[in-house]
Amino acid sequence: MRIVSGIQPTGNLHLGNYLGAIRNWVRMQDEVAEGGGDCLFFLADLHALSMPHVPADLTANTRAMTAALVACGIDPDRSTLFNQARVPAHAELQWLLNGTARLGWLNRMTQFKDKSGKNRESASAALYTYPVLQAADVLLYQATHVPVGEDQKQHLELARDIAQKFNNDYASPEAPVFTLPEPIIPPGAARIMSLRDGSAKMSKSDPSDMSRINLTDDADTMMQKVRKAKTDPEPLPSEAAGLEGRPEAKNLVGIYATFADVSVDAVLGDFAGKGFGAFKPALGELLVEKLGPINARFVALKDDHATLDAILEKGAGKARALAKPTLDATYGILGLCR
Ligand code: TYM
Secondary structure (H helix, E strand, O other): OEEEEEEOOOOOOEHHHHHHHHHHHHHHHHHHHHHOOEEEEEEOOOHHHHOOOOHHHHHHHHHHHHHHHHHHOOOOOOOEEEEHHHOOHHHHHHHHHHOOOOHHHHHOOHHHHHHHOOOHHHOOHHHHHHHHHHHHHHHOOOOOEEEOOHHHHHHHHHHHHHHHHHHHHHOOOOOOOOOOOEEEOOOOOOOOEOOOOOOOEOOOOOOOHHHOOEOOOOHHHHHHHHHHOOOOOOOOOOOHHHHOOOHHHHHHHHHHHHHHOOOHHHHHHHHOOOOHHHHHHHHHHHHHHHHHHHHHHHHHHOOOHHHHHHHHHHHHHHHHHHHHHHHHHHHHHOOOOO
């Protein structure tokens, strides 16, 4: 079992990233340690070039996101933690896979459509070919499982399509070059929504900071964001079915259930008939209880640049060694002389 996943170091780590992906990374790290296999987690700094960016912010965010991941429980001694830019094999394999990825496949990617917006002509080429880099990220290490939120499912399907076509075109069925990776998507937290709009996903790119809980928010800020979260005037229902058509309520109850590790019905068992005046403080307290220790670890680590850089450099050394056999095999099978 080889677990591989990444996160862009743009902005803060928020509740959607945490519940959709990072909490699973930490769980898988612990499971893998018991059952054999290994985990690679990386900062997708090359992906950050797909949108306009400020270079100094990218450097700062790469370190801050590293501190946040360690604070969440990623252990750099047990998992390989690094940033893409320190492992050139990612960019190299992307180019090699560009020959296999089809334009028709890339044209179907909904994230490109969303992020390029109306002004598609001025979107960067990197935004368009981004999913090929993402395929390279996982295929390079023969990933078997990729823990992600729902929004990355389509990119993972593309990675499988690229792997399959490459294997068919160049390799023999007995000796495929690439493993087909499986996405691991948490059922209850696949898509955490904005606190301001239950139809938009919680995202780093939302201009309103009130739309998300950042793992770096202090307790007062978290309580305030939950208090101001958009809701409706109805009391909470007694069963999950009663939340249909109430996206904001469904999101908040879902967040509570995920953090408390209980079912939505169990949460509603405690709050049925009560309004948000009772539910919101309970949710805020639960968030502070669960995220407070992460925040404290983050604050203690975030300015220790020497430690953070050393973690990434050490992880990159391990990643470069793990990437080499697949990269060499790919060059070789394509007939490239080196
Ligand atoms: P990114 O940086 O946008 O998000 C990191 C992880 O958080 C998940 N996520 C969410 N899950 C639930 N609800 C939300 N509102 C929410 N917002 C974000 C994402 O699904 C993701 O798992 N392209 C990727 C980074 C990447 C990658 C990879 C991931 C690059 N290469 C290879 C896996 C494998 C991205 O931009 O994620």
